[in-house]
Amino acid sequence: xTASAPQPSTPSLTQRILAFAGLPFLSLVTPxxxxxxxxxxxxxxxxxxxxxxxxxxxxxxxxxxxxYNTVGPTMVALAAPDARTELLRRxxxxxxxxxxxxxxxxxxxxxxxxxxxxxxxxxxMSVAMTLTGLSSSWFMIGLGRAGLIVRYEILPxxxxxxxxxxxxxxxxxxxxxxxxxxxxxxxxIAAYLLRTVGARDVLAARPGEIRSTLRSxxxxxxxxxxxxxxxxxxxxxxxxxxxxxxAAAYVSGDKLYRIxxxxxxxxxxxxxxxxVEDDGRExxxxxxxxxxxxxxxxxxGLAAFALLGPFLSGLLFGETVAIDTATAxxxxxxxxxxxxxxxxxxxxxVALGARREFMTxxxxxxxxxxxxxxxxxxxxxxxxxxxxxxIGELTSVTCQAIFVALRWRTRP
Numbered sequence: 001x002t003a004s005a006p007q008p009s010t011p012s013l014t015q016r017i018l019a020f021a022g023l024p025f026l027s028l029v030t031p032x033x034x035x036x037x038x039x040x041x042x043x044x045x046x047x048x049x050x051x052x053x054x055x056x057x058x059x060x061x062x063x064x065x066x067x068y069n070t071v072g073p074t075m076v077a078l079a080a081p082d083a084r085t086e087l088l089r090r091x092x093x094x095x096x097x098x099x100x101x102x103x104x105x106x107x108x109x110x111x112x113x114x115x116x117x118x119x120x121x122x123x124x125m126s127v128a129m130t131l132t133g134l135s136s137s138w139f140m141i142g143l144g145r146a147g148l149i150v151r152y153e154i155l156p157x158x159x160x161x162x163x164x165x166x167x168x169x170x171x172x173x174x175x176x177x178x179x180x181x182x183x184x185x186x187x188x189i190a191a192y193l194l195r196t197v198g199a200r201d202v203l204a205a206r207p208g209e210i211r212s213t214l215r216s217x218x219x220x221x222x223x224x225x226x227x228x229x230x231x232x233x234x235x236x237x238x239x240x241x242x243x244x245x246x247a248a249a250y251v252s253g254d255k256l257y258r259i260x261x262x263x264x265x266x267x268x269x270x271x272x273x274x275x276v277e278d279d280g281r282e283x284x285x286x287x288x289x290x291x292x293x294x295x296x297x298x299x300x301g302l303a304a305f306a307l308l309g310p311f312l313s314g315l316l317f318g319e320t321v322a323i324d325t326a327t328a329x330x331x332x333x334x335x336x337x338x339x340x341x342x343x344x345x346x347x348x349x350v351a352l353g354a355r356r357e358f359m360t361x362x363x364x365x366x367x368x369x370x371x372x373x374x375x376x377x378x379x380x381x382x383x384x385x386x387x388x389x390x391i392g393e394l395t396s397v398t399c400q401a402i403f404v405a406l407r408w409r410t411r412p
Contacts, residue, residue, distance in 0.1 A: 016144060016270040017293075034165045034177055036316050044248045046174045047321065048239060049118035050125050051251040053110045053178065055235035057129025060106035062228045064098050064133025066091065066213070067220025070358075074350050076142020077273030088139050089197050093206065094213035095134055103130045113236060124178035131185040136192050141269040152192040160184035223345075223359040230369030230392035231261075231338075237370070238377040238385035246381030252313040253323040253331050253386055260301035260335035267297055268342040276351050283351065290343050298339025305332030323382060330386025337393030344400035349407065357403035365396025 038047055068075075068091055076084055106126040114122030140148040160180035167176035193202050235254055239247040271293070275286040309328025313321070323331075349358040369392015376384030 016146075016274060017267065034161050034168070036318075037165055037168050038174065038177070040318055041168060041172065042174050044244060044321070045115035046118050046121060047251060048244065048248055049114035049122040050174065050177065051235050051254070052113050052239055053122040053125025054129050055233055056106050056110040056113070056122075057126035058132075058232040059225075059228045059236075060102040060126065060130040061133035062224040062232065063102045063221070064095050064130060065135075065138075065221075065224065066095050066098065066133075067217045067222075067224055068095075068138045070224055070346055071217070071220045071350055071355065072138035073142040073269065073272045074276060076139055077144075077276055079142075084139075084143070085196060088136060088193075089201050090209055090213050091139075092134075092193060092197065092202060094210045094217070097210055097214075099130070099134060102133070103127055106130045113239065118174065121174050121178060124175065124182065128178045128181040128185060131182065131189070134189050135185075136189070136196070139196075142273055144273060148192070152188045156184035156188040157181065219355045219359045223355070223362045226359070226362040226366040227396070229366040230373060230389060233370075234373055234385060234389050237373045238382070241374050241378035242381045242385065246377075248321045249313075249323050249327065250377070250382035250385045252317045252321045253309065253327050253382060255317070256305070256309060256313060256323075257331045257335060257386075257389075260305075260331075261338055263301070264294065264297060264335070264339045264342050267293060268346050271343075272347050272350070275347055287343075287348055287351075290347050294339045294343035294347075298336035301335035301339065302332040305329065305335060323386075326380075326383035327386045330383060330388075330390050333390040334386065334393045337390060337397050341393060341397045341400060344397060344404050348404050349400060352404075352407045354403060354407050357407065358400065361396050361399035361403060364399050365392045368392055368395040 038050060072091070075087060079087055103126075106129075107123040110126035111119040111123040135153060137149050137153050140146075140152075160183065161177070164177035164180050167173055167180075235247075235251055238250045242250065271286075271290045275283060275290060305328045306325075309331065310323055310325055313323045313328075345358045345361065349355070349361075369388060372391040373385050373388030376388040378384070380387075
């Protein structure tokens with residue numbers, strides 16, 4: 001017999017945003033306990049190996065997540081309270097089935113792509129990132145429970161990262177960082193599943209259900225994988241085509257870019273379930289407010305990159321791997337693109353039931369973004385990679401805007 005997920009009172013929009021706004025702060029402060037030390041103490045090769053492991057592992061995690069990060073919060077918000085735990089249970093078994101092949105492939109690719117002296121670090125980092133595909137954060141987002149994400153996702157990583165920073169300073173060993181993250185992630189995932197689903201149901205896999213879940217989530221998983229092809233894997237693509245020094249600089253910009261990306265994601269998390277609540281009676285008005293909030297956040301990210309990007313990257317990671325103005329502008333435009341794309345895709349198209357249109361938009365964005373990153377990074381280094389990323393985001397946004405306009409006219 002499964003345990004019921006707790007059902008708190010529905011929070012207001014302001015409460016949602018304030019709760020989820022703290023998440024990117026905690027999530028983003030955590031790596032900065034370690035990354036500045038890594039950049040200065042361990043050297044460019046270790047810096048690049050950890051970044052490659054993160055890039056490859058994040059992409060592999062998209063296979064494991066099975067599209068639930070995109071459609072899961074809306075599914076939970078619309079589901080009857082007594083059906084929500086069952087939704088989580090079914091997702092767990094399907095994602096477990098995908099994890100083992102994904103983590104093996106990710107570890108091999110990360111090891112091969114990393115500098116020779118740090119191949120183990122790159123491989124372990126990819127394992128730590130692939131594990132995040134088993135996270136239940138999408139379920140917590142659908143419940144509107146930001147506090148659960150802090151308790152089961154963020155705090156364990158803060159502890160692991162702090163210990164890894166101490167190990168790097170005292171022992172000079174980078175390997176502690178991915179190793180401790182692996183332990184923390186496994187512990188936090190297991191703790192929440194045992195609390196919510198129960199040990200017996202977590203372990204009792206049903207092959208028929210797994211096949212059904214895999215089929216029903218194909219379009220959502222394809223959407224996330226296509227987006228990851230030019231987003232999560234951008235660091236790996238740049239490291240393949242650009243000189244090591246330029247790739248290391250791109251990594252610095254990418255770390256700042258993740259601040260914008262996670263902040264946009266947190267706002268999307270707060271609003272994705274909110275726009276479809278109350279049987280959708282206020283859906284048009286809520287979508288318009290979501291557009292306004294995401295647009296303002298995206299413009300703020302663009303301005304921050306343009307004005308502060310080179311300075312902040314040099315201050316945090318050292319002048320050796322700092323980005324220049326052209327690279328900062330590319331990342332700024334990409335941040336604006338991902339903000340508008342989040343409200344068009346995750347918030348609006350998914351709520352309208354237009355999963356296939358969302359998937360098509362992201363596939364077209366990947367078809368433009370991946371070649372752009374590879375070609376421009378080879379020609380212009382870090383700046384080319386950043387603008388290639390921006391091209392992918394803007395192409396996807398343009399397609400999503402067209403589909404939203406078409407769907408909006410025919411919505412129920």
